[in-house]
Amino acid sequence: MAPAAATAAKWSGKPPALPSLLLIRRVDASFAAALRQRFRILDFFASGEPLPAFLAAAEAPRAAVVMGGGVVRVDAAFLDAAPSLRCVFSTAAGVDFIDLGECARRGVAVANSGRVYSTDVADHAVGMLIDVLRRVTAAERFVRRGLWPLQRDYPLGSKLGGKRIGIIGLGNIGSLIAKRLEAFGCVIYYNSRKPKDSVSYRYFPSVHDLAVESDVLVVACALNKDTRHIVNMDVLDALGKDGIIINIGRGANIDEAEMVRALKEGRIAGAGLDVFENEPEVPAELLSMDNVVLTHHVAVSTSESRGDLRDHTIANLEAFFSGKPLLTPVLP
Amino acid sequence: MAPAAATAAKWSGKPPALPSLLLIRRVDASFAAALRQRFRILDFFASGEPLPAFLAAAEAPRAAVVMGGGVVRVDAAFLDAAPSLRCVFSTAAGVDFIDLGECARRGVAVANSGRVYSTDVADHAVGMLIDVLRRVTAAERFVRRGLWPLQRDYPLGSKLGGKRIGIIGLGNIGSLIAKRLEAFGCVIYYNSRKPKDSVSYRYFPSVHDLAVESDVLVVACALNKDTRHIVNMDVLDALGKDGIIINIGRGANIDEAEMVRALKEGRIAGAGLDVFENEPEVPAELLSMDNVVLTHHVAVSTSESRGDLRDHTIANLEAFFSGKPLLTPVLP
Structure with a gap:
């Protein structure tokens, strides 16, 4: 030009x-x-x-x-x-x-x-989800610490296919995440301000109800006054003890203190987080957890x-x- | 029954x-x-x-x-x-x-x-590829070591979309990997004993030629006398310094010593490895590399x-x- x-x-x-x-x-x-x-x-x-x-x-x-x-x-x-x-x-x-x-x-x-950035963020979200479900970085730590020859038992991962993925915010990034996860045999649900005519995914007007029906919640919405702490204690408990959270939106879309507590108490199963409420600070409790994947707001970075x-x-x-x-x- | x-x-x-x-x-x-x-x-x-x-x-x-x-x-x-x-x-x-x-x-x-195991192995392969390209476990180590607040510069990852993926062995697992990576906008090439009538992906009768044309090689073939060290020094050098290897086949499909040497010398860019030639032994040089993802033969484990x-x-x-x-x- x-x-x-x-x-x-x-x-x-x-x-x-x-x-x-x-x-x-x-x-x-x-x-x-x-x-x-x-x-x-x-x-x-x-x-x-x-x-x-x-x-x-x-x-x-x-x-x-x-x-x-x-x-x-x-x-x-x-x-x-x-x-x-x-x-x-x-x-x-x-x-x-x-x-x-x-x-x-x-x-x-x-x-x-x-x-x-949309495709890069969507790719990173899917990568973090596979990682949490299949325990990739946990396995990585296990191998790098030299534990493989010493310890034969290792927790199994969980299959991606068939998982019900609840996407909060089906904008450009959310839609790209959905398209990718369909190729893995996942079932896509979503919450947004209004249902979208262009998709056949099941719509939930309430994030709480979406969490009840989903195995995984993916936060892909913008941060504004309506979406601040859109994932709160109630939503986390609705997601439940086998549930996983992925956040590639903004840290403050989730009540981070409540999420950390839910992870510590086993009220949710794991999380893949690229964003945090007070970046570059990451809650210290997360750093020792094996069921979380933590990246430093790099979902856009290629x-x-x-x-x-x-x-x-x-x-x-x-x-x-x-x-x-x-x-x-x-x-x- | x-x-x-x-x-x-x-x-x-x-x-x-x-x-x-x-x-x-x-x-x-x-x-x-x-x-x-x-x-x-x-x-x-x-x-x-x-x-x-x-x-x-x-x-x-x-x-x-x-x-x-x-x-x-x-x-x-x-x-x-x-x-x-x-x-x-x-x-x-x-x-x-x-x-x-x-x-x-x-x-x-x-x-x-x-x-x-096919879908689980395919999912794990895609997860490792996203991880290597987008440096997920490297970012994880960075965050867990507390480096984010201290160090603002961090190497960029590389985009998945548009990458040319050369799959060695387009059987059941290889085909599932291809299907998944198509959803990310990748271009699929393959090598196998014979071209497959059922797919439109470009076929390469020679693994060397496949490596020349590919950004990523995915080893998804069975191990037998014809595929032992099918990825050798020549193939690694054909793949080149920006190339990435993913192995969810068997360790001995790759000449591991040559691959380690190529990684050390920067003749290839990175690797995601779930299998090794002498499991549970992992070459010690790999354990300190930031551009490899190492899991302990868990691609099947859900x-x-x-x-x-x-x-x-x-x-x-x-x-x-x-x-x-x-x-x-x-x-x-």
Whole structure:
């Protein structure tokens, strides 16, 4: 695609002033080069400054690229400090760290990463589920500790085929998880705000009832006020002692303290968790459990998706600066 | 199903003598009960005797239930010591520990576990592939060591979708692996003795050529003289430095020493291994590698498949003792 600034230069006939862009995330070399070719980058992490001082010194940027993970929240204070902003691009699919109400009130558009990560997240969810059911990382520890020749008895795993998988949030990622698990002979159930006409999976209006009927709950919904702690003590007990939780949504979709207690007390059977309530902190009790699989919010992390994210972000920025509709608007 | 001995009793009108059955594997309580209801069990492991003494004392058994794993080989010496044997049931799918030539020469039929384990093995293979590509157990170690808050940089994984998967052996298990990986958007290639009319996957008559064109090699063939070290140094180098090996076949399908060397020297990228050449020994070099996933021949181990194996073995034994065709003959 042609850089927006270059297009502008064609008309003005003189070297263009590149538009300013707030950059509130670390990017790899290829991503950085693609941005610098098109924008004057105001790089928060490179500045070494506290956020208020950095924003106060920024030269009226109209757009910002931001990421989740708790470092910077796009809230009223942030927007007050950068009043020229008209668009915020999240490099995450989730925008739980962006105050959408404040953005709407000020006329700030918001876009997200769209479907860039969806297949990778779905693959990771399925990998964690196979791992928990079949005890792959537990077997790994057993082998690496040299126990195989010494100890012949080892707990059996549980078969994936026939398992009833209750997916909370049948959006793009949830649908990709369902498609994959169908190939393993699983039965798919789901909960979402409304039933989807496009699928024949059984719909449950209540997460509690979904948990009662499911062997596995997969959390694949966005985090918002309605889905915070959508998996609570009641839902965990409805899932029951043979039940497994997979979370590739957000940590706060689950009441983490209750989940840890349920795991400790054997009220659920296991969990595969890529996200946590207070990342990068992981509850210490989980670290010694053999029936949980813990990864550090890497369900999105492949070298392929990193390249896709670069291209997708540039395309969104180009659209914004040339007055075209955003590709993946959350708030148009 | 009606126990064979009970059926016999109906006709003779007196308590039947249960047929003798050599049992050369450990079985769980439910499997043991099902066998004892129907047979007089000659239990090798319970006997505590050396095999020759045990076989010499056995009362003319016509059938044996045996397992793989290197403890007992059904070879000329075994068959000499139990000349009354007319049928050997392997509770594994592979019968590499049974000398089929000797059995054929003596008129001893051989049956195996058929498809009892196939879906579990296929699921485990896919789980290990996702794990190696997406670095799940590596991430697990990272999290459990408490490194997440300390170390922000972490190597990216690699996407499953679009990967070219070369399956060596497109039998029942290989086909189930293919079906699953298609749902992830993988491209399936295969090698087998002959092309299969029933599939549209690209066929490679040579494993070397398959490796050249594949990102991942999955070993899913039986072990026999033609497939011993079917993955050798040439094949590993054809696979190349970004290539991954998954082995759910038998350890000796791969030249293990060459594979370890290729991993150490970065000539291949990673491996997911459920089987090894000298089980339960695992090459020590593998234990410290972050790009391998090691499980202890548990791809078959689920509680569901254990029950299926019991039912399948009993059904085969019932067929044999009532003169009907074996359900899953390897050598009729």
